[in-house]
Amino acid sequence: MRGQTTRERTTGETVVQAELVVIGAGPAGLAASLAASARGARVVLIDAATETGGQFYRQPAAGLGAGRPEALHHQWRTWERLRDGLAASAVRVLTDHHVWCVERASGGFTVHALLGPEQEQPAETHARAVLLATGGYEHVLPFPGWTLPGVVTAGGAQAMLKGQLVVPGHRAVVAGTGPLLLPVATGLAAAGVEVAALVESTGPGRLARHARALTGKLPEGAGHAARLLRHRVPVLTRHTVVRAHGDTRLTGVTVAALDTAGRVRPGTERQVPCDTLAVGHGMLPHTDLAEGLGCGLDGLAVAVDAEQRTDVPGVWAAGESTGIGGAALALAEGHIAGCSAAAHLRGTVPGPAPAAFKARTKLRSSAAALDAAYAPPAHWPEQVTDDTVVCRCEEVTAGAVRDALDLGAGDERTVKLLTRAGMGWCQGRMCQTAVAGLTGCPPAPSRRSFARPVPLGVLARHHTQEELS
Amino acid sequence: MNPLERAGARPGPAFTVTFDGRPVRALPGQTVAAVLWAAGVTSWRATRGEGRPRGVFCGIGVCFDCLVTVNDRPNQRACLVPVRPGDVIGTQEGTGHAGADHEGADDGGDSRAG
Numbered sequence: 001m002r003g004q005t006t007r008e009r010t011t012g013e014t015v016v017q018a019e020l021v022v023i024g025a026g027p028a029g030l031a032a033s034l035a036a037s038a039r040g041a042r043v044v045l046i047d048a049a050t051e052t053g054g055q056f057y058r059q060p061a062a063g064l065g066a067g068r069p070e071a072l073h074h075q076w077r078t079w080e081r082l083r084d085g086l087a088a089s090a091v092r093v094l095t096d097h098h099v100w101c102v103e104r105a106s107g108g109f110t111v112h113a114l115l116g117p118e119q120e121q122p123a124e125t126h127a128r129a130v131l132l133a134t135g136g137y138e139h140v141l142p143f144p145g146w147t148l149p150g151v152v153t154a155g156g157a158q159a160m161l162k163g164q165l166v167v168p169g170h171r172a173v174v175a176g177t178g179p180l181l182l183p184v185a186t187g188l189a190a191a192g193v194e195v196a197a198l199v200e201s202t203g204p205g206r207l208a209r210h211a212r213a214l215t216g217k218l219p220e221g222a223g224h225a226a227r228l229l230r231h232r233v234p235v236l237t238r239h240t241v242v243r244a245h246g247d248t249r250l251t252g253v254t255v256a257a258l259d260t261a262g263r264v265r266p267g268t269e270r271q272v273p274c275d276t277l278a279v280g281h282g283m284l285p286h287t288d289l290a291e292g293l294g295c296g297l298d299g300l301a302v303a304v305d306a307e308q309r310t311d312v313p314g315v316w317a318a319g320e321s322t323g324i325g326g327a328a329l330a331l332a333e334g335h336i337a338g339c340s341a342a343a344h345l346r347g348t349v350p351g352p353a354p355a356a357f358k359a360r361t362k363l364r365s366s367a368a369a370l371d372a373a374y375a376p377p378a379h380w381p382e383q384v385t386d387d388t389v390v391c392r393c394e395e396v397t398a399g400a401v402r403d404a405l406d407l408g409a410g411d412e413r414t415v416k417l418l419t420r421a422g423m424g425w426c427q428g429r430m431c432q433t434a435v436a437g438l439t440g441c442p443p444a445p446s447r448r449s450f451a452r453p454v455p456l457g458v459l460a461r462h463h464t465q466e467e468l469s
Numbered sequence: 470m471n472p473l474e475r476a477g478a479r480p481g482p483a484f485t486v487t488f489d490g491r492p493v494r495a496l497p498g499q500t501v502a503a504v505l506w507a508a509g510v511t512s513w514r515a516t517r518g519e520g521r522p523r524g525v526f527c528g529i530g531v532c533f534d535c536l537v538t539v540n541d542r543p544n545q546r547a548c549l550v551p552v553r554p555g556d557v558i559g560t561q562e563g564t565g566h567a568g569a570d571h572e573g574a575d576d577g578g579d580s581r582a583g
Contacts, residue, residue, distance in 0.1 A: 050551075060476055061499065063481055063497030063499070064473070064476075064478045064499070065479040065480050067477030068477035069476055071475050071476055071477070072472070072475065072476055117549050117551060138527060149511040149512035149522050149523060150524075153527050153528065153532075155527070155528065156525060156527045156528025156548075157528065159528040159529050160502065160506065160525065161472055164498075164503035165472040165475075165478055165503075166472060166503045166507050167471075167506070168511060168525070169511070190470070191470070191472040191475055192470050248512065249512060392523075392532065392534055395519055424533070425533030426533050429532065430526075430532050
């Protein structure tokens, strides 16, 4: 690779040099890397997975020898274009790198990662500029029984299907809200799972109200609708799962209708037997690395300008980390960000494809419409019984959170101090918005020093090196 | 059609791992979670507080619900860790360090800041 050096420190730590380091090899990171590399920047692309593609283009594990991976994907042609472009480019790809921190250093940045599934061996990448394409993860609100084995996130079911070619059971309910539920339901059905119902809390009326902004999404929606019909998946709109049943694993769910205000209509509850519940209420952006760098946020997403620059010089962001909007928007944003970063490094003008700006404007508008149309039911906390676990890691119940409110807690942070909700392994990623909802305040950005767990030995070694240097 | 057939998969030769002492078939490239799902197992952890069963939840390494013990190392995320022939996978009870005091040694599997 041109001008890139890799050396081993005496500690065995790998050190890589680049001009631009792109973190995340999903649609945004791939588009950004290709654009920046084509404009002369020396790019290193880092991802935690063993293959590029991110969550949207998640690839079956190589050992499984999938001959027709496209059977499980949408927009496969776009993926082929990205994959082939990457292979033909000078971009250096570092997979199996779990980034836990990006640090400002003299003349640029140091990206700290842990290698492979064991995540104990550290690796550093030094670069003059950083582009964050860290994506998002699924938002799930609690309900009685949601911790039972057999209850998985909709995206998790999708990831296990696309990457591992496995399904969790024989009869599934897909529930929650949002556009992701459609491909998950059709994907599971095509993979031989009987999908007993797709339960969507939004009513058709809400989608109709945003029809103009969603016209571009109509063909995609129609395709999903046709596949649902073909697989005979019953669709229940303005319904919700109020409880998951089972002792040691899921045996069924109770589904109920919602009124126009988002409250469960009494007397409409009915049980649906199933061994799998794939559930999700939209997506949340991954912002840990951006926050660690001191980047400003816009709500829960990284704030960016027209060129996808954050407010920290030398740091760009694109894709779901800057707001949830889907793969096509991520591609447009990634392209614009990659062009801007390369221009910054080369002292030239960015010159991205005009189509990318046009696509970004249109797709951001439909993303905002989808977001408004697919909001979780307004009164979801009323369905959360006192014995429902809210923080899955620390097993903190809704009752304990409500007790904390009675004691005077008025925000997530005080609830956390009084109950330990959000202090476990996942650092509040699964329960944060639920705690905020039960508290009655809007979710606030979390401050996490590290984006993932780090062995104390790695930190100690790092500290010792700093003292020696 | 099952997902392997649907994707036209021609995996390398299957091998055996064990889960709680019983042999389980595994394919190259599969994670611990995929091997267990394929074997019909959906839970492999008992929580620290209530001893409740857990397995895969987020499936992408964010939630830590699928923690499992692999070859005596507790707290491995089953959705991320690939299996190797002969792996000894066990249900993780609580922190997975229950026996560490008696052995007088803790391999530091969860000595992590985060």
